[in-house]
Amino acid sequence: MKTERRTIRKYSSKAVEPQLLDQLLSEALRTQTMGNLQLYSVVVTKDEEMKKRLAPAHFNQSMVTNAPVVLTFCADYNRTTEWCNLRKGNPGYNNFLSFLNAATDALLYCQTFCDLAEEAGLGLCFLGTTIYNAQQIVDTLQLPKLVMPVATITLGWPDEQPALTDRLPLQAVVHEETYHDYSANDIDRLYSPKEALPENQEFVRINHTETLAQIFSDIRYTKKDCECMSESLIATLKQQGFLK
Amino acid sequence: MKTERRTIRKYSSKAVEPQLLDQLLSEALRTQTMGNLQLYSVVVTKDEEMKKRLAPAHFNQSMVTNAPVVLTFCADYNRTTEWCNLRKGNPGYNNFLSFLNAATDALLYCQTFCDLAEEAGLGLCFLGTTIYNAQQIVDTLQLPKLVMPVATITLGWPDEQPALTDRLPLQAVVHEETYHDYSANDIDRLYSPKEALPENQEFVRINHTETLAQIFSDIRYTKKDCECMSESLIATLKQQGFLK
Numbered sequence: 001m002k003t004e005r006r007t008i009r010k011y012s013s014k015a016v017e018p019q020l021l022d023q024l025l026s027e028a029l030r031t032q033t034m035g036n037l038q039l040y041s042v043v044v045t046k047d048e049e050m051k052k053r054l055a056p057a058h059f060n061q062s063m064v065t066n067a068p069v070v071l072t073f074c075a076d077y078n079r080t081t082e083w084c085n086l087r088k089g090n091p092g093y094n095n096f097l098s099f100l101n102a103a104t105d106a107l108l109y110c111q112t113f114c115d116l117a118e119e120a121g122l123g124l125c126f127l128g129t130t131i132y133n134a135q136q137i138v139d140t141l142q143l144p145k146l147v148m149p150v151a152t153i154t155l156g157w158p159d160e161q162p163a164l165t166d167r168l169p170l171q172a173v174v175h176e177e178t179y180h181d182y183s184a185n186d187i188d189r190l191y192s193p194k195e196a197l198p199e200n201q202e203f204v205r206i207n208h209t210e211t212l213a214q215i216f217s218d219i220r221y222t223k224k225d226c227e228c229m230s231e232s233l234i235a236t237l238k239q240q241g242f243l244k
Numbered sequence: 245m246k247t248e249r250r251t252i253r254k255y256s257s258k259a260v261e262p263q264l265l266d267q268l269l270s271e272a273l274r275t276q277t278m279g280n281l282q283l284y285s286v287v288v289t290k291d292e293e294m295k296k297r298l299a300p301a302h303f304n305q306s307m308v309t310n311a312p313v314v315l316t317f318c319a320d321y322n323r324t325t326e327w328c329n330l331r332k333g334n335p336g337y338n339n340f341l342s343f344l345n346a347a348t349d350a351l352l353y354c355q356t357f358c359d360l361a362e363e364a365g366l367g368l369c370f371l372g373t374t375i376y377n378a379q380q381i382v383d384t385l386q387l388p389k390l391v392m393p394v395a396t397i398t399l400g401w402p403d404e405q406p407a408l409t410d411r412l413p414l415q416a417v418v419h420e421e422t423y424h425d426y427s428a429n430d431i432d433r434l435y436s437p438k439e440a441l442p443e444n445q446e447f448v449r450i451n452h453t454e455t456l457a458q459i460f461s462d463i464r465y466t467k468k469d470c471e472c473m474s475e476s477l478i479a480t481l482k483q484q485g486f487l488k
């Protein structure tokens with residue numbers, strides 16, 4: 001497996017062969033899944049017009065229209081519910097637990113696909129915007145009730161080799177036996193190396209903030225935006241039948 | 245990567261070397277993460293007493309106490325919030341969107357770890373029970389606000405080689421351009437091979453149901469249980485500060 005991965009946003013004009021895409025999507029089916037129910041679907045977008053229609057949901061990030069393939073991974077209890085209904089069962093999956101079970105299945109499947117695709121030399125970009133404008137994606141991809149988009153990746157052959165981005169040290173994310181909350185000293189020790197990197201200091205400069213953290217809390221992921229998008233996300237979950 | 249994976253529930257007495265565990269957890273840090281914030285934590289359980297305390301949350305499945313290592317992956321906005329607070333930021337992540345962003349980060353990280361661990365020859369079992377009894381896990385692992393457990397795996401060197409479990413064909417989960425809902429004929433075509441497998445027919449026999457689907461909808465994941473656990477999951481999300 002490639003452990004030196006980087007996000008790829010520029011793709012060559014070379015197509016992703018349908019056989020290769022099917023092979024990778026098939027191999028990823030081995031991923032563990034709740035009760036072996038495979039509570040996910042993936043919508044494959046290759047059509048230029050469909051990419052254009054999806055783009056606004058992803059804030060018109062150029063990867064959506066430039067990548068040869070866009071994959072939208074969905075939590076899907078619709079198919080399983082139809083199966084149960086046709087087999088004299090009494091499915092009851094129009095609730096929040098079932099959404100999170102299906103979202104988990106979909107995200108695990110998505111990540112194994114990503115790991116396999118990168119191992120095959122493909123490049124991809126994971127779009128966190130999927131849950132910001134889920135309703136637009138539901139409408140564009142015609143997702144029925146009990147289907148909810150949870151992840152999107154743009155996929156193609158890499159046409160760039162960006163520098164590796166930094167990561168926090170392992171001690172920042174691992175806790176032995178119980179969670180040990182972070183003191184101010186811990187935060188300094190764990191985040192100072194990241195804050196000192198030239199690329200992050202440049203990032204602060206061009207964002208006109210005082211600290212690196214402020215770029216995230218005050219510009220990119222603000223309280224106001226998170227609260228507003230939480231409301232629309234909850235509204236979409238209700239409409240898709242996963243919340244009362 | 246190993247694409248012939250199977251879930252491993254029996255482990256040899258051989259320990260998982262701490263260096264190997266750290267190496268795999270470190271390599272998995274390369275997984276994509278929202279804004280490079282790494283919105284996850286993992287609690288490592290090796291202590292026998294702690295395993296016993298975790299076991300009831302997982303319905304006392306034997307893997308929890310028998311595996312040398314139990315890993316609980318958590319959606320974590322606590323660390324990032326503390327960082328922002330200490331750096332003059334105005335973090336606003338006590339909302340549902342932020343929970344799902346962090347849960348996504350945690351699940352993607354978890355799955356890359358699983359893929360790497362299996363490639364290294366380790367065996368693991370993913371416990372979907374984590375979100376069924378999240379409150380017990382929060383209490384046992386002492387998770388603060390803005391930290392929520394979303395996945396658990398038991399890990400060790402395999403002491404069994406179970407048969408590969410079946411999967412639906414790729415056509416069951418892939419949709420071209422838009423979602424195409426399933427007709428009764430589609431369901432028959434996609435599920436009949438699974439239903440015809442001797443192991444699944446035996447599964448129906450010992451569960452005293454008429455159909456395979458009924459085992460899931462009427463015994464294992466019932467409407468009543470899903471609704472009850474949805475309520476406790478939502479209550480825990482509120483307590484952890486991710487829902488109003």
